[in-house]
Amino acid sequence: MSADDIDGTERRLLQSIVEVARHMFGAAASSIFLVDPDTGDLVFEAVSGEGEKQLVGSRFPMGTGIAGWVAVSGQPMVADDVSTVSQFAQDAAESTGYVPRTIMAAPLIRFEECVGVLEVLDRTASRSELDDMEMLGLFATQAACGLELLLRVRRNRQEVEHPDPRELLRRIGERLPGRAGRRDAAVVRLLAIASDLLDH
Amino acid sequence: MTPTSTPPPWRREARAHFPGVPAWGLATTREAPESFDVSPLAEVTREWAWGGSDGSGVRVCVVDTGVEGAHPRIGGLERAVEVVREQDGGLVLADCEPVDPTGHGTACASVIKSVAPGVSITSVRVLTDGKAGTGDALLAGLAWAIDEGYDLVNLSLSTTRSGFREALHELTDRAYFRRCLLIAAAHNMPVLSFPWMFSSVVSVASHDEADSMTYYYNPAPPAEFHARGVKVPVAWPGGREIRSTGNSFAAPHIAGICALILSKHPFLTPFQLKTVLYLAADNTTRPHGETHVR
Numbered sequence: 001m002s003a004d005d006i007d008g009t010e011r012r013l014l015q016s017i018v019e020v021a022r023h024m025f026g027a028a029a030s031s032i033f034l035v036d037p038d039t040g041d042l043v044f045e046a047v048s049g050e051g052e053k054q055l056v057g058s059r060f061p062m063g064t065g066i067a068g069w070v071a072v073s074g075q076p077m078v079a080d081d082v083s084t085v086s087q088f089a090q091d092a093a094e095s096t097g098y099v100p101r102t103i104m105a106a107p108l109i110r111f112e113e114c115v116g117v118l119e120v121l122d123r124t125a126s127r128s129e130l131d132d133m134e135m136l137g138l139f140a141t142q143a144a145c146g147l148e149l150l151l152r153v154r155r156n157r158q159e160v161e162h163p164d165p166r167e168l169l170r171r172i173g174e175r176l177p178g179r180a181g182r183r184d185a186a187v188v189r190l191l192a193i194a195s196d197l198l199d200h
Numbered sequence: 201m202t203p204t205s206t207p208p209p210w211r212r213e214a215r216a217h218f219p220g221v222p223a224w225g226l227a228t229t230r231e232a233p234e235s236f237d238v239s240p241l242a243e244v245t246r247e248w249a250w251g252g253s254d255g256s257g258v259r260v261c262v263v264d265t266g267v268e269g270a271h272p273r274i275g276g277l278e279r280a281v282e283v284v285r286e287q288d289g290g291l292v293l294a295d296c297e298p299v300d301p302t303g304h305g306t307a308c309a310s311v312i313k314s315v316a317p318g319v320s321i322t323s324v325r326v327l328t329d330g331k332a333g334t335g336d337a338l339l340a341g342l343a344w345a346i347d348e349g350y351d352l353v354n355l356s357l358s359t360t361r362s363g364f365r366e367a368l369h370e371l372t373d374r375a376y377f378r379r380c381l382l383i384a385a386a387h388n389m390p391v392l393s394f395p396w397m398f399s400s401v402v403s404v405a406s407h408d409e410a411d412s413m414t415y416y417y418n419p420a421p422p423a424e425f426h427a428r429g430v431k432v433p434v435a436w437p438g439g440r441e442i443r444s445t446g447n448s449f450a451a452p453h454i455a456g457i458c459a460l461i462l463s464k465h466p467f468l469t470p471f472q473l474k475t476v477l478y479l480a481a482d483n484t485t486r487p488h489g490e491t492h493v494r
Contacts, residue, residue: 049205065302066303067299067302068302069265069302069304069327072265072302072327073304073327073359073448074359074360074391074393075357075358075387075388075389075446075447075448076388076389077444077445077446077448078444078445078446078447079389079442079444080431080442080443080444080445081441081442082442083441106389108399109360109389109391111300112360112361112362113360113361128407128408128430129430129431130406130408130429130430130444131443132386133445133446137388137389137390138389139388141239141389149493194445
């Protein structure tokens with residue numbers, strides 16, 4: 001599989017997640033943020049419905065507003081009557097270019113960690129708030145599984161094609177101590193040769 | 201209940217225990233059991249439990265994202281602290297401004313105040329950024345609250361990281377024995393998280409009725425009680441109010457009710473308090489307060 005294929009699949013998956021989320025709830029818009037593992041920022045990845053598509057790629061600091069709470073707590077949440085609250089209007093306008101009346105958000109959890117947030121703005125096809133939150137949570141779990149699989153494929157490929165030398169050394173270092181076998185001795189000799197090569 | 205100079209037995213320094221010192225037995229034939237204050241449980245009705253109470257004298261700690269102390273629905277805090285990460289990676293608690301960048305802690309505190317306006321609230325901010333993770337800051341903040349002797353701790357958050365499970369277990373047991381009752385929100389998704397699933401805490405999920413004093417005992421735990429958690433009017437930073445849904449807002453209803461009870465019956469132990477909650481729940485009482493018998 002080429003690099004372009006995986007990127008294309010990830011894009012389509014992200015877009016599909018927001019499209020389905022929006023249609024499930026007859027919502028005005030749905031958007032998805034992923035957590036940047038290096039900075040902790042929320043990165044705006046895709047939007048369906050109302051909103052500014054050109055904002056895809058922009059970043060927001062973690063820990064502010066509804067999406068921030070969902071990301072740090074790993075919990076879904078529903079907030080109503082937010083249009084009167086200027087902070088939300090501002091947040092929402094910044095994130096999607098659309099000012100909602102209600103926001104519903106659920107975390108994308110991979111193993112034990114929140115890797116993103118799925119938001120649904122102004123839903124109309126609502127059964128009840130508890131059911132809505134439950135359903136969004138279930139769907140977010142499925143979406144996170146899809147993203148996880150893609151991430152694994154990407155990581156495996158990166159490791160085969162361009163191993164990160166520091167990561168490689170760290171992993172070798174972790175497995176070396178405590179094993180005084182012949183194979184370890186051979187590994188140490190190989191590392192010594194590598195060090196010699198770098199010296200000259 | 202303000203800490204006094206002579207700590208009650210349950211707030212004493214934990215004694216050392218190792219082979220060679222006496223164990224936990226008490227030879228009542230030669231030594232009388234120590235005397236202590238008791239809140240006896242007579243006929244428990246809602247009126248008995250919290251009639252006339254406003255939560256005065258009860259100290260509640262909200263372990264969350266911070267609390268906006270100046271919000272009219274909060275009306276000031278006893279204290280505001282936050283978990284700070286030091287350069288060596290260690291965590292310390294430091295006094296901070298009574299602010300809340302996320303809004304969640306303010307919302308929870310306002311629910312407690314709406315039920316028990318007389319309580320004194322302290323905020324411990326443990327959720328600051330996602331990078332730090334929730335586990336170790338939660339642990340540090342919770343340990344602080346337990347050691348500071350708060351009567352009740354509202355915990356509308358949990359960690360999904362199983363690595364913290366054992367440490368949290370020890371901490372919640374410690375709280376239980378020190379008469380610090382933890383009221384913890386059940387996770388809103390069917391994932392494993394802690395410490396709300398432990399039996400030493402009072403765990404709360406949502407019902408969808410619009411009454412703040414209606415709550416149910418759940419005979420099929422782990423969530424032991426159901427309290428108001430749908431479209432709850434809550435305070436939001438900037439002096440505002442929104443309606444919000446989630447177990448996060450159900451837990452502070454029970455925390456508020458616990459404060460009402462504890463204010464009237466200050467020597468209830470955590471297990472007695474949970475029993476009173478059980479006996480006064482809407483599905484265990486009849487209209488006149490007598491307990492249901494099936």
